Amino acid sequence: MSTPLARKLLVTASPHVRSQDSTPVIMWNVVGALVPVIAAAAWFFGVSALLVIAATALGALLTERVIGRGGTIADGSAMITGLLLGLTLPAGSPLWMAFLGGVFGIGFGKLVWGGLGQNVFNPALVGRAFLQAAFPVAITTWPTPGGAFWTLKGDLFAFPFTRPNTDAITSATPLGLLKFEGKGTELLNLVVGNTGGSLGETAALVILAGGAFLAYKRYLNWRIPASILLTVAVFSTVIHLVDARRPDALFMLFSGGLMLGAVYMATDMVTSPVTNRGRWLFGAGIGVLVVVIRIWGGLPEGVMYAILFMNALVPFINRATQPRVFGTGRQAAA
Amino acid sequence: MTAVPSVQPVQPAGASAFVPGSPPPATLAADIWRGIARENPVLVQFLGMCPTMAVTNTLANGIAMGVATLFVLVGSGLIVSLFRKYIAHEVRITSYILIIATFVTLADMILAATFPAISKALGPFMPLNVANGLLLGRAEAFAAKVGPVRAVADGFGMGMGFTLSLVLLSATRELLGGGSLLNQDILGPRFEPWVFMVMPPGGFLTLGIALLGLAFIIERRRRRTQEAA
């Protein structure tokens, strides 16, 4: 009788099979889901959008390549960081700033922590928070959407480390208009995204569609966006009812970076809780902070800071919402 | 308390009295250099973090705080060392604090009289230096156990180490954060300042980067010697 297996046998520990999803598959699917969002940004802001996003992505990928352990670009997470960072910037950002943001986000938001999976704060938002603190004027100068595709929306090619010329046509964001001038914005424009703002805050419907796809594939946990959007809606409705000058829930939901943040950034599993109860809490915390900062804070928009603040609380939340181990609770005694 | 064992270590006659528990004998240069390099108060011991972070947003503030601290270190070191035999063990901490607070107050008043603008910019952080763990630490661990010359040398070394660290941090922060040094424009009018650097997170980050750089150098040297071995 011949040996049925002439080759060497594979010996691994159990379990010997695994589910289909792997980390790179998840990451690259998120990248795929971001493509329509980027396309929408390009539709509104023209080639500037593509250039800014390319610069952040380049900064992120190069840093991952140079400082990170070898071969980690292929897992796709640095690509997400780069793309998302780009989507949070205004169309007119000088490319050197965008690039620097990518370097900073990956360098100090991810690699010093040990790379993929080890960081506590969302790397894209660390990069964005750095840029906003370093260059508050340039990062809050919002070009007006529209115009020819090839028109640059600002001094994109400002020489590295020099001050950009600010002569592009800019317009305040809906939140800025509301906070500083007490003016509202037409809801239709908000939903369609035809307003001033960062590249990714202008396409709420596209973002929602991408989120629905990822939630369906279970690549993101639907509880986080659901919790954030629900909290913002309820909280702002209450405030609107108490004081009618305050914006209503629809305005709150569709203005600013809330959609992008809720769907793509708060859902980063590395920087969000691992338990479902924790995810509800995390989302609710973000929702409350967003409304508080938008209404009582000094800044017109608070999504970034809300997410970063709740990121800091994640280890805490994880501890507090640890599930009850089987056979250790009340029912166990029964 | 148990009686002191009667068998005391015999001191070699004429040699400087070496008390067990006190710092080992060293040359003056070594006493000074220790504070600057191997036991740098900021970069190695992480002492006096609050003044370090709070005042290093401009070079002038950094220098002022550094020099004032140097003055306090030397002065309090000298006094503590001179009176070390007379300060009873039980009240020594209180006495040290008193001595340090006196010198800090002096430094504060002198700064206010000579560089009022800097004094105003430092605000309460100048008197806060009293709580700087570095000062009490040197008094307790060094000055109280050695002669005045060594105490002064140590205070000078630590003060220099502190000042140099502050200069490094504040120069970086002012240069990137404002394009200038000592309020003199360096990087030109076209430079876009990184406001981040002069804000609180920039303070933490600058020190963080300094520590990362230091650790990188040390690690590389360790690898080299390992490879050589």
Added chain:
Amino acid sequence: MTATHHHGPPAAIQPSKSTPAWRLLLTLALAGAMSGWLVVTVYKVTLPAVRKYAAEQVNAAVREVLKAPARWDTLYLVNDALTRTAPDKADLADIPKTYVGFDASGNRLGVAITAAEPGFQELVTLMIGFDPKSGTLIGFKVLEHKETPGLGDKIERDTAFGGQFTGRVAPLRGVKGRAGKPPSEVQTITGATISSRAVIRIINHAVARWRPLLEAWDRGRTQ
């Protein structure tokens, strides 16, 4: 202090019996006395310079916000009323006061007061010069602030912003874009709306608070 265990050196060099209490007290008393003497001496030496600097600061500020008065009086706010006599306190800096400025011919130009309220980050302290009769502003100066360099600190450095206050009448209203005709409108700084609004708010509150006090003072003098 009992023998502290936290800082104790090795047992070998600890004193074999504890020091008597009187010696401890004496040590501390001596140290305290010496420290006190030293501090007082240096205080006396440096005091003139410090006083001079503080006075210069105030002089410069008053001169700026009242547009170079020939002389001015200082009034102190004690028990909710203005008085010319300074209360008996070493640190007069703590006491709210107003400087009443006059021109060479003795006509009152206006009064200068200081006021502080939250800005974008921390308290913003202003000195404000205005005419208590009409509420018309003469000028203001930022004495202290912690606003963001490059943004909020424009309230101090942006001359276009600072220059538009003279002649405006409180209460002021900040508007974005070009300020309109009404004498109460002031244009805020783009990118520092919050800080500029804080300045306007501080001015409005301060004028509202001090005008009745000064009117009462005026009435008291005319009677």
Added chain:
Amino acid sequence: MSNLAWIFVSTVLVNNFTLVMFLGLCSFFGVTAKIETAWRLGLANTFVLLLTAVGAWALNTYVLTQTPFLRTIAFIVVIGSGVQITEMAVKKYFPVLFRQLGIYLPLITTNCAILGLALFQTSRHYNLAEALVFAIGAGVGLTLALALMASIRERIEVAEVPVIARRMGLVLVIASCLSMAFMGFAGMGSVP
């Protein structure tokens, strides 16, 4: 916003004692490896901060009216002995509490948050009520920062942190990120 409320919100969030004002950093970096320790240190600190607020207010109002230049010395001596007395009193009357917090009390003497509270409360001319709210805000802010730092450090203990960042480098990056997260509260209370 009322003055007391602003003082509280400002001290906890906008100008967080540790992350924005840079006070109490030694314990922020030194005693935050474990979360329980951080809680207790925060509690002990809040307690001493409250005592200090009252003490400093009393000194300013009744003792130092003519000699402001002796403030620093008076504060530090009073705080130092105050902590000692508190330690002894707590040890004697609340032995359980002492076992929980006692070892942190001496640490607090050389913590500049305490002296800083006294000095800031003086330079801002706070009255007693304001000083107390300031102290509570400072304590809450300090505890929040300590607890956040500790919980993050517990997590990175099992992370694959690069060698060069392992000792203190990463801790400062964390402090920087936390400080950035708190920047979102800037301007809070200054907008009507």
Added chain:
Amino acid sequence: MKLSSGFRHGVHPREEKELTSRLPIRRMPFPDEIVLPLRQHAGNPAKLCVEVGDHVERGDPVGRADGWVSVPIHASASGTVTDIGWWPHPDGSMAMSVRIAVDRYAPQVPRPRMVPHWEGLSTDDVVRAVQDAGVVGLGGAAFPTHVKLAPPRDYAVHTLIINGAECEPYLTSDHRTMAEYPARVLFGIRVMMHAMDVDKCVVGVERNKPDAIAALRQALPSDLAITILPLTVKYPQGAEKMLIQAVTGIEVPSGKLPVSVGVVVQNVGSVAAIAEVFETGLPLIERIVTVSGHGLRRPANLIVPVGTKLRDLLAFCDGVTPDAAEVIVGGPMMGQAQANLDAPVLKGTTGVVVLERHETRLGQVYPCIHCGRCLEACPVFLNPSLLGDFARVARYDDMVDLHLADCMLCGSCAYVCPSNIPLAQLFQASKVALRRTKTGAA
């Protein structure tokens, strides 16, 4: 009937049961050689009672029980003992084994024996008969069955649960047993209920075996309180604690045995083996094994003599495909990968699965991305992500605080982990390390 018929969490691996679920059980011919390890069950290994050169008949003992938690081992074919020595064991170690050259011309009839009449026997006699027949749990753990039949006196057993879940992918041996021999299963239950004096029995069967459920229901006797309970299809539905919760709603307390809540769980195969003892008097010398997998040419459900080498078993199924990479004894979730195909089928071998390369877990391991999927999978609500982190840095004491002891190594966490972290393996190693330090310290 209890409404709840599932547990929370768990995973849904691809079942792959259609490969064999409709194939009737066939008998495999005797191989040329039989290898019988003396350690085939939980507890003490059997004590050798033959010598090299001895001739044994089918059913003769080659090893005797060594104490209470132990059972004898019987020859599964007539032949001559050619060697007694170390031989590869399916668990990856070497074990003392008896090799028997099968007598090609023997009739393979067991010696004449008494068939005990169960109704007349006392509980103790039933238990002894079951032990003497070498019956162990056939669900995989191979725990001596007679021990479960005689629970300590201070526990009152109120329910007997028969485990017909068979939640592991590929495996269909219990399924086929229930579908083809329902009467034997029910007879075994009758004996057990009699011996243990319980009056309630529930047979839990996953819903994906409708023919088994129907067959059992059809054969249900009217005089016994036996319920057939369809269960949610989910892994690890067959794990004892999960099954008990699904059937009774009771959570077995952490660190306790099922008997502490008055429940005893027995696998259907084990019950059928008990039935056989009292039907034929034969000891446990052969069992039903599912041989399956895409890497196998002709999957089958086979009655296999215990001691048949895997090599012979696979050869009988026409061998493996060119892409076959991994041979697993047991199911793919908890089974053991084999390095040496000379290892024999044991009493506890439920199946042999051959995986092709692309089905295995080969591939890069990524860092934990804290996606939380493992927490949602873990049937005992542990935090495998954090446990994995601790295991990596050898912080075993922290793992104990996180209830490592409650981990049953079911592998659900590792199955779902997108970063391909071998969590179950890490936990197994940590348990071993902890045990070592504990015994080392004692």
